[in-house]
Amino acid sequence: xxSVTQMEGPVTLSEEAFLxxxxxxxxxGYPSLFWYVQYPGEGLQLLLKATxxxxxxxxxxxxxxxxxxxxxxxxxxxxxxxxxSAVYFCALGGAGGGADGLTFGKGTHLIIQP
Amino acid sequence: xxxxxxxxRHKITKRGQNVTFRCDPIxxxxxxxxxxxxxxxxxxxxxxxxxxxxxxxxxxxxxRFSAERPKGSFSTLEIQRTEQGDSAMYLCASSLVSxxxxxxxxxxxxxxxxx
Numbered sequence: 001x002x003s004v005t006q007m008e009g010p011v012t013l014s015e016e017a018f019l020x021x022x023x024x025x026x027x028x029g030y031p032s033l034f035w036y037v038q039y040p041g042e043g044l045q046l047l048l049k050a051t052x053x054x055x056x057x058x059x060x061x062x063x064x065x066x067x068x069x070x071x072x073x074x075x076x077x078x079x080x081x082x083x084x085s086a087v088y089f090c091a092l093g094g095a096g097g098g099a100d101g102l103t104f105g106k107g108t109h110l111i112i113q114p
Numbered sequence: 115x116x117x118x119x120x121x122x123r124h125k126i127t128k129r130g131q132n133v134t135f136r137c138d139p140i141x142x143x144x145x146x147x148x149x150x151x152x153x154x155x156x157x158x159x160x161x162x163x164x165x166x167x168x169x170x171x172x173x174x175x176x177x178r179f180s181a182e183r184p185k186g187s188f189s190t191l192e193i194q195r196t197e198q199g200d201s202a203m204y205l206c207a208s209s210l211v212s213x214x215x216x217x218x219x220x221x222x223x224x225x226x227x228x229x
Binding site for chain 2 (some may be wrong): 004032034036041042043044045046049051089091093101102103104105106107
């Protein structure tokens with residue numbers, strides 16, 4: 001079945017540091033890949049997505065590239081801010097055009113210190 | 115467009131009681147999903163609807179759980195004879211069929227505590 005593995009948290013960085021949160025997946029077919037972010041007390045917000053191999057998703061300075069050969073979708077940001085503190089979830093969508101439910105990783109808690 | 119709304123935000127119930135949650139999706143979205151999120155875990159898929167038809171149910175959805183979307187708009191999730199293990203955040207999400215591959219819009223969730 002489908003599964004997502006992402007790095008354990010919490011990840012603590014200083015403001016303006018470079019961020020990488022690793023995500024690898026196992027899936028049948030050709031899933032779409034997503035990063036969601038959850039701020040305290042709020043629901044999940046879609047951060048970025050990639051629907052096919054070699055696609056790069058980007059939003060708010062965050063980027064992730066769909067690497068089929070390494071089954072990875074690592075999240076990166078060049079210079080983090082305190083406001084980026086949140087829990088980040090990597091997820092994949094079913095290969096059947098999104099009809100299947102999303103499969104999420106366990107989440108990575110990111111803490112940015114001023 | 116007010117996004118996906120869930121009601122109530124919080125629910126505390128005694129073990130053995132029944133509870134019902136409501137989700138109002140984005141009005142033009144014809145797909146609606148329910149997920150469960152426990153502390154320290156990612157959301158887990160429970161079920162989804164396309165219009166009023168329930169098309170898929172996870173094995174996590176025991177026979178004490180039932181979901182409906184009678185008119186293809188709002189949805190309800192009922193848990194009968196609640197157990198402490200049902201304590202979790204219940205998330206609803208919606209999307210367009212044609213855009214389901216592009217991610218869903220989630221509500222803020224209903225946090226259930228069974229005491």
